[in-house]
Amino acid sequence: MNVDLQLKTGLSMEFDEAVIAIGGALSDPGNVRQIATGLHNQEPLSGFSTWQPSSYTIGHPGIAAFLFRLSWSDDHWLTSAHAHVEAAVAVLPKESQIGISSGPGAVLAALTVAASHPRRDLYPLLRNRLADWTSEHHLSSISVLSGKPVSWSHYDVFSGPTALTRVLISILHALKPDSRARAENAIRACLDYLVQLTQLVDAHGSLVPGWWVDYEQQQTDDDRNSYPHGDLNAGLAHGIAGPLALLCLSKEAGFEVAGQIEAIRSVSDWLHNQRRINVDGAYWPCRVSWEEQLGRVVVEHPLTRDAWCYGTPGVAWSLALAGRALGTPSLTDIALNALREVLLRDPSTWRTDGPSFCHGASGILQICRRAATMFSDQGLESLTFKSAKALLAQQDDDAPFRFRHVTPATHGGWSKANRFDYLDSPGILIGGAGVGAMLHTLTHQTKEGTGDWDSAFLLS
């Protein structure tokens, strides 16, 4: 047995123990809801709750997705997965928003994992009904977006159309022919919209990429002050790296609309041009102002992250996919090298908050695991396992969901915070379910073409 195999075999048992403990802690929806809605689980600065029952990211559907994944090898998890589906369906809002933030799209995202169960045909009626509803709603939402000035929410993974489009592709294989045809229409409409978003537009008298968001469409006063002529967002969760990943993954799944390859090329060229190098290696800024885009100012040390949502891991993943879609292995090599450079650093230097998925260590590890598998990179795989072992040390026997979500408790953002709160968050984006799902993915790989919990995060 070689060293890497020994390492993986030994760690698999440790990972499985942690995963089973997290799964058990999340089994009872009533208990989960009671803890999650406790006052101490509010974001300390905004007062926002970290729980929304029908949300894929911070509610029952994401937890169900994690438990369905566990059920692929042990059916006893189906009871608790189903209990979370029931709890989500019971609170589905009458008016759903676009995407998977809440409502039918969120439950459908969980059912993509159920539809990949190797021995059972789960929810055949519900998944077709939800797919029909979301396909129709998706089409009309995209047509509304097409006529409006671009805002970050138009291509944000959760509140925009990208995650739901990936979910529809992932569940296509399990839909009836008429439902499949409706879903395919919605998928193509989204791809057409995203291709259009990459065309150059006029911004205050200069041509810039079409995902530029002007002053009026900025979300907060801080953003309007920071970007008086608008900006271009580079991240995976809220920026153009998300649509790039979707355009590439869709092409691999057989969906290609007019202009898609050119769009992949122009976005990946732009992202490649944003790459910065420091002593640690390559990194990417979170956002690029109109002034920077036109070369009127130079920002020496732009704000960055080492996370799924923002910074190197998410952007590098999208560029690795783009290299494959374009037949440009040198681009994929640059991206994989950037991922290795993150893992080679001491985790204490990662620009992340705690162990959870979105902007924590689990997001880095999930991306590196997927990239190592897709590109057969054994060096990256070994580094990922070693970093995951370090993550296990953050387990807390007193935490109800085994891992706590770390969030800044002082103003100035994560980079300036000098005090943090530790929340008991159960969900897949910033809670225990996300850490558990990542640990399970490390040692239980997905078959090609199988819908998985991270399809909604554009990682499979």
Ligand SMILES: [Zn+2]
């Ligand atoms: Zn985040």
